[in-house]
Amino acid sequence: MIRPTALLALSLSLLATAASARVCVDDDADRRVCLEQPAERIVALSPGATELLFDAGAGERLVGAVSYSDFPPAAKKLPRVGSYKRLDLEAILALKPDLVVAWISGNPGTQVDRLEDLGLTVYRGEPLRFTDVADTLERLAVLAGTEQAGNAAAARFRDGIGALRRRFADAAPVTVFYEVWEEPLMTVNGEHLISEAIRTCGGINVFADLHGLAPRVGTEAVIAANPEAIVAGGMGEDNPAWLEPWKRFPALTAVQRDNLFFVPPSTLQRPTPQMLEGTRQLCDHLERARARR
Incomplete structure (x- = not known):
């Protein structure tokens, strides 16, 4: 027979484990995006998002991408879900993603909203500065559970851009x-x-x-x-x-x-x-x- 105190301790332990697995970031639409655990099936709705996910260490978790997602070479093998201007919602749903990475100014807003209405978690991205590129790598890495790779990629990018700025400052x-x-x-x-x-x-x-x-x-x-x-x-x-x-x-x-x-x-x-x-x-x-x- 399990004592009440032991049962309570077990319950608290399970709750703590579940809470620690939950991951959250803020996207470029200033919305909080949360997953109960790091994403295992990701669909990218722009060639840029596909590339960012690979750089963030999440390439193996990608299950779908739009047309012209051609870098790195492995991206060419991903199933296509339409183009960034015209998404194939049925194809996206069929892949059963636990995360969709959208492009704010490029994707049709009504289609992206529809994906959310159908229960999918959507990260909306729009990097407008070099610092945004590095920040996006880190955020996507959090959502995919690949922080080590994403943080390293972000650091390399920041360091490289910083070196160019110093070189051409004058x-x-x-x-x-x-x-x-x-x-x-x-x-x-x-x-x-x-x-x-x-x-x-x-x-x-x-x-x-x-x-x-x-x-x-x-x-x-x-x-x-x-x-x-x-x-x-x-x-x-x-x-x-x-x-x-x-x-x-x-x-x-x-x-x-x-x-x-x-x-x-x-x-x-x-x-x-x-x-x-x-x-x-x-x-x-x-x-x-x-x-x-």
């Missing part, structure tokens, strides 16, 4: 037009994470004052701004074709000095630790622009 400014898309012609404003990369390298975004994170601009506006350097991503990791049309405008300073630079889009256009490599490449390009004065 660099001569270089005016920059960053082309994020060709048709329609689009750039980034000063609030965009790519603008932080430009500033880190001692660059000045000529369209920093525009409204919207990725505003449309006209060719005439670029010509009027006359940037010293034009930097573009492109339709592929080794396809600098978007730079070619600018050669039709020889009066542009960037064209005159051959300051037309390509950076693989996955290294600057996804809010992940790959931005460290993309920012390094960007800084090297702007150093070339300084040397060509």
